[in-house]
Amino acid sequence: MFRIREYAPADLSALYALDQVCFVPEIAYSLEELQYFIEQRDSLTLVAQAEQVAGFSIVERPHTRSRYFAHLITMDVAPAWRKQGVGSALMRAMEIRLLEERISRIRLEVAVDNLPAQRFYRSFGYEERGRVEAYYPGNVDALVMEKELSAATKPAKGGAEASA
Ligand SMILES: CC(C)(COP(=O)(O)OP(=O)(O)OC[C@H]1O[C@@H](n2cnc3c(N)ncnc32)[C@H](O)[C@@H]1OP(=O)(O)O)[C@@H](O)C(=O)NCCC(=O)NCCS
Numbered sequence: 001m002f003r004i005r006e007y008a009p010a011d012l013s014a015l016y017a018l019d020q021v022c023f024v025p026e027i028a029y030s031l032e033e034l035q036y037f038i039e040q041r042d043s044l045t046l047v048a049q050a051e052q053v054a055g056f057s058i059v060e061r062p063h064t065r066s067r068y069f070a071h072l073i074t075m076d077v078a079p080a081w082r083k084q085g086v087g088s089a090l091m092r093a094m095e096i097r098l099l100e101e102r103i104s105r106i107r108l109e110v111a112v113d114n115l116p117a118q119r120f121y122r123s124f125g126y127e128e129r130g131r132v133e134a135y136y137p138g139n140v141d142a143l144v145m146e147k148e149l150s151a152a153t154k155p156a157k158g159g160a161e162a163s164a
Pocket residue numbers: 022023074075076077078081082083084085086087088089109110111114115116117119120121123
């Protein structure tokens with residue numbers, strides 16, 4: 001069982017450790033990078049809390065005059081918690097928050113060789129919009145994926161308690 005809640009500064013070291021497990025060293029964030037993204041004025045970081053941290057997501061909402069889009073920085077689920085709806089619960093809670101803020105579009109980058117993540121995002125209705133060459137270290141390209149948000153998010157599969 002896990003619940004989705006907002007980030008608190010005491011989470012930083014656990015989120016850093018989880019990011020190191022989720023990504024190869026060339027792609028994982030340094031502690032300073034992670035802290036920078038989390039502490040940006042327009043960031044929203046959600047945490048899936050089980051006995052320990054099961055996952056987290058960071059999204060930024062760039063502050064433009066029209067302020068209509070969000071950018072997903074990362075989505076990390078601990079290996080022991082994968083395929084149990086944690087990523088989906090984070091995504092759903094994040095989308096609900098963005099919709100409450102009247103943000104209607106979200107964009108992300110995902111490595112071309114990260115097929116599980118691409119399937120995850122597609123299952124939420126994200127569509128490929130382009131490709132950025134050598135976006136990741138090691139000359140790995142990124143797919144740019146986008147989604148128009150609507151009130152109809154994917155239904156919960158169970159396991160998650162109330163959203164943040
Ligand atoms: C991608 C990731 C966030 C998915 O989180 P998760 O909690 O395992 O996802 P869920 O259990 O909510 O899965 C939802 C759907 O995504 C898809 N999916 C998730 N993991 C998948 C996998 N390994 N292979 C294929 N499809 C997968 C499935 O459609 C799944 O629905 P189903 O369980 O009904 O088949 C997780 O695997 C992860 O943290 N990976 C490492 C970090 C990463 O790559 N993050 C994204 C980088 S941009």
